[in-house]
Amino acid sequence: MRPEISDQxxxxxxxxxxxxxxxxxxxxxxxxxxxxxxxxxxDPAATPRSQGDDLCQAVEPQPGRYQQGEPTHxxxxx
Numbered sequence: 001m002r003p004e005i006s007d008q009x010x011x012x013x014x015x016x017x018x019x020x021x022x023x024x025x026x027x028x029x030x031x032x033x034x035x036x037x038x039x040x041x042x043d044p045a046a047t048p049r050s051q052g053d054d055l056c057q058a059v060e061p062q063p064g065r066y067q068q069g070e071p072t073h074x075x076x077x078x
Contacts (some may be wrong), residue, residue: 016024 013021
């Protein structure tokens with residue numbers, strides 16, 4: 001912070017009344033909270049939409065003998 005601004009703050013802050021200082025502190029608190037909420041998206045998330053007409057159902061393969069990830073029978077070399 002520039003020194004001249006710091007000096008102005010030191011002169012103005014004590015001149016404010018109790019109500020004004022509380023308003024400044026509360027506004028500062030709300031501003032910081034809003035910045036944090038926006039940065040981390042802490043605010044309540046919107047409820048997810050239900051599946052729309054533009055989405056297709058997931059394609060699931062029919063169960064079979066050799067599903068991906070299942071071991072195959074060992075083959076003995078001749």
